[in-house]
Amino acid sequence: MLEQADANALLLIAPTGGGKTLAGFMPSLAELADGMHEGLHTLYVSPLKALATDIRRNLTAPVTEMGLPIRIEDRSGDTTYTQKRRQRADPPHILLTTPESLALMLSYEDAPRIFAGLKRVIVDEIHALAESKRGDQLMLGLSRLQALVPELRRVGLSATVEDPSAIARFLARHPDPCQILYADPGPAPDIAMLETGIAPPWAGGGGRYAIPAVLDQVKRHKTTLIFHNTRAQAELFFHDLWLQNDEALPIGIHHGSLSREQRAKTEEAMVNGSLRAIVCTGSLDLGIDWGDVDLVIQVGAPKNVKRLVQRIGRANHRYNAPSKALLVPANRFEVVECVAALEAVKERDLDGDPRGPGPRDVLCQHILIRAASGPFRAEELYAEVKTVGGYADLSRGAFDRCLDFVATGGYALRAYDQWQRLIERDGLWSLRDPRGTQRIRQNVGTIMDTDLVKVRLKNRRGGTPLGEVEEGFAATLTPGDTFLIGGEIVRYENLREMVVEVTRRPEKPPKIATFMGTKFATSTQLSRRILQMFGQEDWPELPDATRDWLHLQRNKSRLPETDRILVESFPFLGREYTCVYGFAGRNAMQTLGLLMTAQMETAGLHPLGFVSTDYATLIWGLDRLEDPAPLFDGDDLRTAFETWLGANAVMKRTFKQSAVIAGLIDRQTRGQRRSGKQATFSSDILYDTLRRHDPGHLLLDITREEALKGLVDFGRIEELLTRTAGRIDHVVTDRPTPLAAPLFLEAGRVPVEGAGTERLLEDEAARLMEGAGLAITQEDARRWRVPF
Structure with a gap:
């Protein structure tokens, strides 16, 4: 039985199937077995509603068999209004919930009564929560719970933790210690590449070529989970899989954009063992244990070693049985990435970026939630917030800026009644209008699936x-x-x-259908492994087709290196191309493409467009790049970035997300979800107003911080510049190189509207008019904008 010793926080790291969830609950079951405890005893928090449902099913069975007087219930967005009201009035002994539902419960004035008897909080799959704002919201919620119940004990559970001490600091009440327990890691996973007999295509992400081999594996196993990185890829693969399913094997699909009814139908079929395969996304990533899953297939490069380990653990969900998984690279380059990921898994080398300070838009929402539950003193709330690891270094001035924003909307907005939300009387802050509680509760959460x-x-x-x-x-x-x-x-x-x-x-x-979902970028650690592989003389671990391709690249040009930037220049079909290999992830390489084309435009090189992948950016234009070094000057890049970022749509999109989380813009009004167009229109007006009249506004500061580490990932560009320190290899060839060639087939091309486009328009217009025996001026060409 798991017992906490000196610390009030404990992190248990155990392999998938090792019984960590049961270990987390055993002390609670022992304490509740005598039937003496009244009210809520243990709160279980998971990232997924489906996981909470699964835990309730698995926990209820032994409790019922032993006849223990323990009531176990779950609470999420799928729970009915009647059930939620009953749970507030008469809480169960064990409540299984999500960060969002916990935040809602804490927003009620009777929260002190609901949680009065709480003894333990169990945070499952804590690594997944620690990677997003949902984790920050949860930890702020726990700081409130700890203030209500000072002796509360925290237990964190995970199978995949790359930095245990960092997760321990995330879990514990700062500055209290956190005990870390490690279980035996168990047998190594049985993981390999799927043998298809067909070389992957040069580009694309669907993995359709492997469907016959995938179906063959499905036939050989009891239940197979077929993971994809995006919902759109899952839909396409499922459709093609079904068309080739000549034996009519029962196959289902599961992802977050499906209706609750359809997801529940698939989950029930999994439990009953009536499905042979389930095509899925991250909705089944975590510790769900249903059906007799004996094989996991990952279609497409995993992008992240930790995510791959988590998915592998869904197969043979038992401690003493190795998990079995097969990787299916979707294209030729992903073969290299999959091999790098396989090696990392075998070496138990997980990836992950250091956690930064707690985001202030989440803190603003927490202040609103606290106000909804009743009046508070600023100094007491500040002391609570400081116990959260991510906010331990938050200054009182920074806290007061958040409080002022929540109370008034900030300098430029304080004249508008709709943002006058809090009022202070005798040192107590409270809602100006108590009816605002409904509006606050309708807009709780940090998940941004809004449109x-x-x-x-x-x-x-x-x-x-x-x-x-x-x-x-x-x-x-x-x-x-x-x-x-x-x-x-x-x-x-x-x-x-x-x-x-x-x-x-x-x-x-x-x-x-264009499902946004999550678009993963290859992790820094995995990118580094790929570059290290390129340093080998040969690659016996790679299939012949990929191996020959890399040898050809080395003969025709050279392979990228860890501490150098490779730039290739070559002509093709009347255009001049520049290919930059940075291995900084898709978002960063896209940002690099925007910045480099802007600098090339300034230098008179007439760029026309670019396309980016996780590893490279391909730029095309009218003039050859003779010297790439000036384009990688750190100061110039940063200046160009600041200029571009200020008025870019990326900033407006980021502002909208932070404004919704911070409570400036409602995602729901009077119970009705606002359309994406309505929210975007409101946020664009607010963004332009604040930039014009209040450039130092808190939300603009937050927006810039979020954009830097999110959509544009400039931090990885900075890391690239630091790692390479001006060392650039410029290779000029007379045709596309083997490594650059697949980029011509990539979707997502970004046009550059500038002097290059104007010159093409003028040339085409002149040829058109001359062919008709007419003369044309440059002004005519610009005015008519004749298409080419």
Whole structure:
């Protein structure tokens, strides 16, 4: 039985299937066995609603068999209003919930009564929460709980922790210590590349070429989880898999954009063992234990070793049995990444970036939640917040700026009543209008899946829910268009009250719904391993096709190195190309493309566009780059970045997200979710207003911090510049190099509107007019903008 010793916080690191969840609950079950405890005793928090449901099922069975007087319930966004009210009035002994539901419970004025008897908080899969703002929200919530119940004990559970001491600091009440327990890691996983007999394509991310081999593996195993990195890839793969499923094997699909009913149907089929395979995404990443899963297949490079280990652990979910997994690289370069990931898993070398300070937009939301539960003193709330590791260094001035923003909206907005939310009387802060509690509770959370609309089958009864698609995708549909959702081809009929109404049309070729989901970038650690592989003389561990490709690259150009930037220049089809290999991840390489093309425009090189992957950026234009060194001057890049960032759409998008989290913009009004267009319109106006009238506003500071580490990932560009220290290898060839060639097939090209486009327009217009026997001036060409 797991018992905490000297510290009030304990981190248990144990392999998947090692019984860590049961170990976390054993002290609670022992203390509750005599039936003497009244009210809530143990709070269990997980990142996924499905995981909480699974734990309730697995925990209830032995409790029922032993006849223990213990009531176990879960609470999430799927819990009915009636159940939630009953749980507040009469809490169960053990409550399983999510960070968002805990925040809502803490927003009620009776929170001190609800949590009065609480003894233990168990945070499962703590590594997953620590990587996002949901974790910061949870830890702020625990700081409030600890203030209500000072002797509260915290238990963190995880199988994949790259830096245990950092996670321990994240879990513990600062500056209290946290005890760390390590379980035997168990047998090494049985993991390999899937033998397909076919070389992967040069580009793309679907893995369709491997479907016959995947189906063969499904036939050989009881239950197979087939993981994908994005929801769109999962939908496409499931559709193609089903078309080639000649033996009609029962196969399901599971991801976060499907309706709750459809997810529940798939989960029930998994529990019953009636599915042979499930195509899925991160919705099944974590410690869910249902069905007899004996194989995991990862389609596409995992991008992150820790994520791969987590997914592998879904197979043979037993301590003494090695997990079995197969990797399917989606394209030729991903073969290299998959091999690097395999080696990292075998060496138990997990990746992860250091945690930065706690985000202030989450702190602003926490202040609002605290105000909803009743009046508070600023100094007491500040003391609570300082016990959270991420906010331990938060100055009183920074806290007061957040408090002022929550109370008034900040300098430029304090004249508007809608942002006058808090008032201070005799040292106590409270809501100016108590009716504001409903608005606060409707907008709790840090998950930003905001621009989604429901999809339902059209019929007289209101329609069966199928899931959600992005609002932007729905706006492109016209009646008759078809798309994929839940593996079905449906026909768009109309958009009514922000609901997409569809009918089934299996005979029609589909479009693909654009699910945002999470677009992973290759981790720094995995990128470093790939570069180290390039330093080898040969690669016997690689398939022949990939191995020959790398040898050809070395013969025609050279391979990228860890401490140098490789730049290639070559002509192709009347354009001049520059390929930069930075291995900084997709977001950073995209940002690098934007900055470099801006500098090339200034230098008169007439760039026309670029495309980026995790490892390289390919730029095309009208003039050859003779000397790349000036483009990598750190000061110039930073200046260009600051200039570009200020007015860029990335900033507006980031501002919108932080404004929603901080409570400046509502995601729901009077119980109705606002459309993405409505929220974007409001946020754009606010962003422009604040930039013009209050450039030092707190939310603008927050926006810049978030943009730097999020959508544009400038920190990894800084790391690239530091690592290479001006060392650049410039190779000039007469044709595309082997490593650059696949970039020509990549989607997501970004055009550059500038002098290069203008010159092409003028040249084409002149040729057109001359062919008709007419003369044309440059002004005519600019005015007419003749397409080319």
